Amino acid sequence: MTTAYNWQLGRDMDYRFEGGGAKRQFAAVFNINRCIACQTCTMACKSTWTFSPGQELMWWNNVETKPYGGYPRHWDVRTLELLEEANPGGQVWDAGQHSEAAPYGRFEGKTVFEAASPEQRAVGYLPADEEWSAPNRFEDHGTGWTAKGTSLPEHEGWFFYLARICNHCTYPACLAACPRNAIYKRPEDGIVLIDQERCRGYRKCVEACPYKKSMYRPSTGTSEKCIGCYPRVEGTDPLTDGHPMEPRCMAACVGKIRMQGLVSVEADGTWTPDPEHPLYYLVHEEQVALPLYPQFGTQPNIYYIPPRWVPRDYLRQMFGPGVDHAIERYTRPSRRLLAVLQLFRASQQTIFSFDVDEGERVGEVMVGGRPYEIFNDTAIGFDADGHEIVRIRVEEPLHERPLKVNSI
Amino acid sequence: MRRALPKLGVLMVLVVVAVMLRVTEANPAQAQTLTIGAWRVSEDPGLDGSAPEWQSILPVFVPTTAQQITPPMGGGAVERVGIRAVHWEDQLFVMLEWSDFTPDYFSDRSEAFTDAAAIQYPAEAGSEVPFICMGLADQAVNIWQWRSDQQGELPGLPPNGYVDLYPQTDDLHLTARAAGNPLSQEVRSPVHNLVAGGFGTLTSSDSDALRGQGVYSDGRWMVVYSRPFEPAGELQPAFSPDQPIDVAFAVWDGSRQERDGIKSVSAFTRLAITPEDPPRRGVAATGDWPAYTPPSPMLAYSIGFIALVVIVAGAVWFYLRRRPDGPDVEES
Numbered sequence: 001m002t003t004a005y006n007w008q009l010g011r012d013m014d015y016r017f018e019g020g021g022a023k024r025q026f027a028a029v030f031n032i033n034r035c036i037a038c039q040t041c042t043m044a045c046k047s048t049w050t051f052s053p054g055q056e057l058m059w060w061n062n063v064e065t066k067p068y069g070g071y072p073r074h075w076d077v078r079t080l081e082l083l084e085e086a087n088p089g090g091q092v093w094d095a096g097q098h099s100e101a102a103p104y105g106r107f108e109g110k111t112v113f114e115a116a117s118p119e120q121r122a123v124g125y126l127p128a129d130e131e132w133s134a135p136n137r138f139e140d141h142g143t144g145w146t147a148k149g150t151s152l153p154e155h156e157g158w159f160f161y162l163a164r165i166c167n168h169c170t171y172p173a174c175l176a177a178c179p180r181n182a183i184y185k186r187p188e189d190g191i192v193l194i195d196q197e198r199c200r201g202y203r204k205c206v207e208a209c210p211y212k213k214s215m216y217r218p219s220t221g222t223s224e225k226c227i228g229c230y231p232r233v234e235g236t237d238p239l240t241d242g243h244p245m246e247p248r249c250m251a252a253c254v255g256k257i258r259m260q261g262l263v264s265v266e267a268d269g270t271w272t273p274d275p276e277h278p279l280y281y282l283v284h285e286e287q288v289a290l291p292l293y294p295q296f297g298t299q300p301n302i303y304y305i306p307p308r309w310v311p312r313d314y315l316r317q318m319f320g321p322g323v324d325h326a327i328e329r330y331t332r333p334s335r336r337l338l339a340v341l342q343l344f345r346a347s348q349q350t351i352f353s354f355d356v357d358e359g360e361r362v363g364e365v366m367v368g369g370r371p372y373e374i375f376n377d378t379a380i381g382f383d384a385d386g387h388e389i390v391r392i393r394v395e396e397p398l399h400e401r402p403l404k405v406n407s408i
Numbered sequence: 409m410r411r412a413l414p415k416l417g418v419l420m421v422l423v424v425v426a427v428m429l430r431v432t433e434a435n436p437a438q439a440q441t442l443t444i445g446a447w448r449v450s451e452d453p454g455l456d457g458s459a460p461e462w463q464s465i466l467p468v469f470v471p472t473t474a475q476q477i478t479p480p481m482g483g484g485a486v487e488r489v490g491i492r493a494v495h496w497e498d499q500l501f502v503m504l505e506w507s508d509f510t511p512d513y514f515s516d517r518s519e520a521f522t523d524a525a526a527i528q529y530p531a532e533a534g535s536e537v538p539f540i541c542m543g544l545a546d547q548a549v550n551i552w553q554w555r556s557d558q559q560g561e562l563p564g565l566p567p568n569g570y571v572d573l574y575p576q577t578d579d580l581h582l583t584a585r586a587a588g589n590p591l592s593q594e595v596r597s598p599v600h601n602l603v604a605g606g607f608g609t610l611t612s613s614d615s616d617a618l619r620g621q622g623v624y625s626d627g628r629w630m631v632v633y634s635r636p637f638e639p640a641g642e643l644q645p646a647f648s649p650d651q652p653i654d655v656a657f658a659v660w661d662g663s664r665q666e667r668d669g670i671k672s673v674s675a676f677t678r679l680a681i682t683p684e685d686p687p688r689r690g691v692a693a694t695g696d697w698p699a700y701t702p703p704s705p706m707l708a709y710s711i712g713f714i715a716l717v718v719i720v721a722g723a724v725w726f727y728l729r730r731r732p733d734g735p736d737v738e739e740s
Contacts, residue, residue, distance in 0.1 A: 051574065051575055051576075051581075052574060052576060052577065052581035052582065053564065053565075053571075053574055053577055053581075053582070054562075054563075054582070056565065056569050056571060057518070118479065118481070119479055119480060119481035119482055120479050120480055120481075121479050121480070126518065126519055126665070127518060127519075128517070128518060128519040129517040129518045129519065132518060177480075178608075179479075179480060179607070179608060179668045179669055180608055180610065180668075181608040181609075195587075196583045196584040196586075196587035196589055196592075197584070197587040197588050197589045198589075198611075199584065199589065200591060200610075200668075201515060201591065201667075202667045202668040203518070203521075203667070204480055204668065206518065215518075216517075216518045217583075217584075218514075218515060218516045218517065218520075218562070218563040219562050219563060219564075219582060220562070220582050220583065220584035220585055220589065220591075220592040221515055221557065221562065221584070221589075221591045221592055222583075222584040222589060222591070222592060224583065
């Protein structure tokens with residue numbers, strides 16, 4: 001077993017292979033505060049990749065309702081439980097000692113790799129078909145009929161929607177667990193793929209992936225997973241004329257919660273400093289977007305702006321100790337952050353850098369009992385060559401309809 | 409401290425043995441005690457291992473244990489396999505037989521795994537015994553693997569599944585089939601010819617010349633493999649009456665989620681092709697395997713009948729209780 005540096009944990013950790021191996025990394029930020037669980041992303045993915053025989057239970061993209069929902073059922077609680085059993089009481093963070101290389105402090109517990117017994121590569125479990133079926137059932141449905149109507153006793157005042165795809169982890173557990181070496185991480189974009197020719201359907205990847213984003217397909221006897229819409233990321237879709245393009249789930253997002261990007265990474269898996277890159281800015285500069293269950297140790301690459309209204313203990317378990325800082329920053333965003341947040345879903349072409357043109361002051365609101373000024377700044381997104389691809393203002397443009405409407 | 413001493417002693421012995429093996433370059437896998445005869449038969453023995461021609465041959469029992477060398481480790485559900493081997497018209501036939509009360513025919517669910525069995529040879533006959541686990545980079549192995557899920561059709565819809573329409577069902581949309589995965593093809597052989605040179609290197613080879621079939625009967629799998637003496641491709645051994653060959657066996661029990669390294673494996677034994685007739689015995693030999701009692705439907709019927717009686721009696725009692733002219737059980 002070799003070691004690899006996991007900046008999300010602020011320390012070296014055990015991993016089967018050295019380093020992440022990618023020069024550029026597919027990453028994204030999902031702003032949970034905006035998600036309405038319309039499942040448009042889910043259907044965009046389904047209708048593109050998983051509509052064929054044997055893929056009936058497969059949802060490479062899913063949106064589940066937390067705290068009780070999960071696809072497969074209870075996936076996160078089950079893995080957290082396994083880790084807790086392996087290291088009772090030890091799954092804690094030392095958030096005190098944070099630095100640039102360890103922005104959330106140091107995780108003192110065990111990752112899925114470190115908690116594994118010698119017989120396996122990673123702690124995990126294999127969900128049964130029943131757990132993969134009927135996603136979202138009972139998550140925010142009425143659970144019973146009363147004389148007054150249906151009741152929703154579960155949520156007790158808070159819930160949120162968690163959109164999930166494969167995290168294309170820097171240190172994927174699926175890849176480490178595959179006894180066939182049939183899973184690989186592409187150096188050019190860090191997308192993790194299962195070689196459909198080599199896979200023999202052992203499902204060690206399904207068992208090991210803590211996010212349960214590797215799924216079994218009986219009609220071919222192999223496992224499949226989210227492919228990050230790599231033809232679009234490669235720029236082979238004619239729509240963008242050879243330029244990298246967002247995956248289907250992101251391009252279809254009605255709530256404009258998602259922004260995808262390709263970030264440069266160093267040999268040790270850390271991000272190359274690039275404050276003009278919108279994802280680097282959100283994750284490292286503002287630290288407003290956080291990894292999902294960083295304690296699993298796979299260094300996932302989908303980052304979440306945590307929901308403001310959810311109890312902090314729950315959020316800290318899910319996104320690590322950076323939660324309080326992230327919510328504080330998001331609730332009273334800087335002018336620059338407010339501008340970057342406008343770039344979400346402003347273009348289906350991948351944005352590689354951004355700039356902000358300052359605009360006039362357009363209003364003042366009260367945030368947290370204190371006044372907060374709003375400026376109509378303009379966010380500009382550029383492609384990899386520095387060409388402008390989108391320009392959007394903080395204030396939503398007002399269009400006045402002409403009196404004489406020529407339609408209908 | 410006193411309790412730690414025996415452990416320390418064992419460790420010391422292991423270290424000494426390891427050093428001795430290193431110094432003497434001895435290979436413990438070569439210390440074989442078992443030789444399996446591949447006997448001459450005058451008629452095509454066929455691929456049905458349950459046939460009397462096969463069953464009457466005296467088997468050689470080879471012990472198997474859990475794989476404990478590399479992750480994923482485990483297995484060991486099967487404690488021994490019965491081996492019979494014959495040759496006919498320059499073709500080698502090997503039959504593996506083992507006890508498994510839970511046959512798995514399909515890998516049709518996320519948690520369903522196939523039963524399987526494999527024979528491993530050095531890629532070159534007469535070469536030094538390779539590393540027992542999948543060979544080494546310079547000492548490849550040839551593996552014949554049979555899988556129960558490869559015998560039938562690939563599964564269709566999951567239980568209770570309902571689909572309005574599949575827009576495309578051609579091979580391109582069965583991704584692994586389009587990618588050329590031999591396990592995913594519509595027309596497949598239940599046995600796959602594979603080569604390996606170390607962990608994680610298992611790769612498909614030409615399997616045209618390799619045939620095989622598994623039969624489940626009486627609580628046992630009986631799998632027959634057959635291949636001509638002369639190999640049809642690279643990294644496959646030639647069989648010859650003059651040259652005994654090393655051979656090892658592995659068995660997987662799908663019901664216990666055994667797959668890949670999680671299996672029951674044997675040490676290397678020796679297979680010798682002989683011109684002699686096979687030693688035979690009565691077909692109805694018992695005691696080789698644990699007695700198998702197929703699940704009886706009578707128990708289920710009995711429980712169902714009792715349940716029905718209770719429900720009917722309850723309904724009658726409830727009806728009589730509610731009727732005004734019935735037995736007066738209401739409190740007045």
